[in-house]
Amino acid sequence: MMETFPIFALTAGIIASCAPPTSTSDVLLTYVLMHVFFKTAVYIPAYVFDIDVARTTSHALSIGACVSALWNIMTRV
Numbered sequence: 001m002m003e004t005f006p007i008f009a010l011t012a013g014i015i016a017s018c019a020p021p022t023s024t025s026d027v028l029l030t031y032v033l034m035h036v037f038f039k040t041a042v043y044i045p046a047y048v049f050d051i052d053v054a055r056t057t058s059h060a061l062s063i064g065a066c067v068s069a070l071w072n073i074m075t076r077v
Contacts, residue, residue, distance in 0.1 A: 011035075011066045014073055031069035038062035 015028045042058035045051075 011069045015069065028069045028072060031065045031072075034065040035062045035069075038065070 012032055015025065015032060038058040039062045043055055043062065046054035046058060
């Protein structure tokens with residue numbers, strides 16, 4: 001979790017500070033929740049049980065969710 005906390009904190013902070021309560025902010029919140037789900041429910045158990053494919057996939061999907069949220073914020077402005 002420590003390696004991806006900065007991007008999660010940045011994304012959550014930007015969403016909280018500049019996203020108006022619209023359907024777009026619901027999409028952004030979904031991306032952040034996807035990040036949290038993949039990191040807590042998939043990545044950590046896969047790390048503990050040494051399942052490489054699940055760990056790699058969940059890491060890529062969780063980072064992709066944060067990048068997608070940031071991209072949506074940047075293209076919306």
